[in-house]
Amino acid sequence: MSSTPKKRPKTDPINPRRRTKATNNPSHSSYSSHSLLVEPPPDLFPSRSEFLRLVAVVAIAASVxxxxxxxxxxxxxxxxxxxxxxxxxxxxxxxxxxxxxxxxxxxxxxxxxxxxxxxxxxxxDGDINETAKKLSELIETRVCEAYTQFLCEGTGAVWIEKGKLWNDLDEQMENHGLDSPIYEYAKQKATDMVDELLETRTNIQGIEELKCPDLLVEHYKPFTCYIRQWIAKRALILVPLCALLIGSTWLLLRIRRRNYLSTRAEQLYNQVCDILEEHALISRSSGGEGDPWVVASWLRDHLLLPKERKDHTLWKKVEELVQEDSRLDRYPKLVKGESKVVWEWQVEGSLSSSRKIKKAVESKLKSNEGTSKSSNQQFRGLKAGQLLNS
Incomplete structure (x- = not known):
C-alpha cells in the first residue's frame, strides 16, 4: 500500500524556534533557498557585549x-x-x-x-678659538705689511723671523694681562693656523721664517702702489708716449702763441698808424702848431693792456712792423730834456675812405649815446625837482 512521504517542517531563518509547515509548493521552496543565499547569517557580527569585551582586551594590551x-x-x-x-x-x-x-x-x-x-x-672652547684667530691675524698682518712695503717702497722685508714675531706678541699679551694658560693654548692653535696660511722656511742659521704668499699680499697693497707698479711695468711704452704728448702740447702752445702775437701785433700796428696819421693831419690842418710826431713809449703804454706790458715780445713785433712800413719814420728826439724815440707819419693826405666811414659811424653812435644820456639826466633832474617841489 502506497503511502505519501511526510515532509520535514522547515525552520524560520529569523526565528529559529518558529517552524513552518511543510508545503508541496515548488515556487515557495525556491524562494526560501534564494533568501538563504542572499541574507548574511545572524552570527556574522559580534554582539554588543562581545564588542565591549574586545575593546577592553585591546586597551589592556596597549597599556601593557x-x-x-x-x-x-x-x-x-x-x-x-x-x-x-x-x-x-x-x-x-x-x-x-x-x-x-x-x-x-x-x-x-x-x-x-x-x-x-x-x-x-x-x-x-669658543674664547680660545677666537683668541687664536686674533693672534693669527696679527701675525698675518705684520708679515704681509712688511712684504707689501718691500714691494711698493723697497724698505720692508720679505722673510721675517717667526720667533721674533711671537716674542713681540708675548710682550703685548703680558701688558694686556691675558690669562697665561688660555694664551698658551691659543698661541699653539694660532701657530698651526699661521703655518697653514703663510709660507715657512728655515734659513742657514736654523731659524724659522715666515713670508706672506703672493696672492695674499695683493689684498694689502694700497691703490697708489698698484699705480706705481703699473707705470713701472709699462715704462718702455709710457715714456715715449708721454714725451710725444708733452712735445705735441708744447708745439701747439707755441703755434697758438705765435698766432696770438701776430694777430695782436697787427691790431696794435693798425691803431698806431691811425693815431700817427690823425696827428699828422691835425698838425697840418692847424698850420704846424701841433706836433706831428708821437713818442713811441707813450703809444705803447696807451695801447697795451697792463698784463701785455710785461710781454716785451708783443711790442717788439709792433716795432718790427713799424720799421718795415715806409710811411712811418722813427727817429730820436729830445723831449722835456730826455731822449725819446718818436714816430711820425710821413705820407701827406687824409684817412682812407673806409676808415673815414667807420670812424664817422662810431663818432655818430657816440654822439647819439651822449645826447640820450644827457636827456635822460635832464629828465631825471626835472622829475626829482617836481617831487621836491610837491
Whole structure:
C-alpha cells in the first residue's frame, strides 16, 4: 500500500524556534533557498557585549605595551661609563668609547685644555678659538705689511723671523694681562693656523721664517702702489708716449702763441698808424702848431693792456712792423730834456675812405649815446625837482 512521504517542517531563518509547515509548493521552496543565499547569517557580527569585551582586551594590551616600553627606555637611559683612555680592548658593549680631545679614567670624561664638555663630546672652547684667530691675524698682518712695503717702497722685508714675531706678541699679551694658560693654548692653535696660511722656511742659521704668499699680499697693497707698479711695468711704452704728448702740447702752445702775437701785433700796428696819421693831419690842418710826431713809449703804454706790458715780445713785433712800413719814420728826439724815440707819419693826405666811414659811424653812435644820456639826466633832474617841489 502506497503511502505519501511526510515532509520535514522547515525552520524560520529569523526565528529559529518558529517552524513552518511543510508545503508541496515548488515556487515557495525556491524562494526560501534564494533568501538563504542572499541574507548574511545572524552570527556574522559580534554582539554588543562581545564588542565591549574586545575593546577592553585591546586597551589592556596597549597599556601593557606602553608600560613595558617606558621601563625599557628608562633602563637604557642610564649612561654607560666611559672606557679608560689607556685601555686597548673594545668594551663597547659595557662602556662608551672615550671621545677625541678628552681623557677618560674610572668611567669619567675630562676634556683637555681648550675644550668643553657637551654631552658625550668635547667641543672646542669658543674664547680660545677666537683668541687664536686674533693672534693669527696679527701675525698675518705684520708679515704681509712688511712684504707689501718691500714691494711698493723697497724698505720692508720679505722673510721675517717667526720667533721674533711671537716674542713681540708675548710682550703685548703680558701688558694686556691675558690669562697665561688660555694664551698658551691659543698661541699653539694660532701657530698651526699661521703655518697653514703663510709660507715657512728655515734659513742657514736654523731659524724659522715666515713670508706672506703672493696672492695674499695683493689684498694689502694700497691703490697708489698698484699705480706705481703699473707705470713701472709699462715704462718702455709710457715714456715715449708721454714725451710725444708733452712735445705735441708744447708745439701747439707755441703755434697758438705765435698766432696770438701776430694777430695782436697787427691790431696794435693798425691803431698806431691811425693815431700817427690823425696827428699828422691835425698838425697840418692847424698850420704846424701841433706836433706831428708821437713818442713811441707813450703809444705803447696807451695801447697795451697792463698784463701785455710785461710781454716785451708783443711790442717788439709792433716795432718790427713799424720799421718795415715806409710811411712811418722813427727817429730820436729830445723831449722835456730826455731822449725819446718818436714816430711820425710821413705820407701827406687824409684817412682812407673806409676808415673815414667807420670812424664817422662810431663818432655818430657816440654822439647819439651822449645826447640820450644827457636827456635822460635832464629828465631825471626835472622829475626829482617836481617831487621836491610837491
Amino acid at each position: 605595551a606602553v608600560a613595558c616600553n617606558y621601563v625599557v627606555t628608562f633602563l637604557n637611559s642610564q649612561p654607560k661609563p666611559f672606557c679608560d683612555s689607556d685601555t686597548d680592548f673594545d668594551f663597547s658593549d659595557y662602556c662608551e668609547p672615550c671621545p677625541s680631545n678628552g681623557k677618560c679614567y674610572d668611567g669619567k670624561l675630562e676634556c683637555i685644555h681648550g675644550y668643553k664638555k657637551h654631552g658625550k663630546l668635547c667641543l672646542e
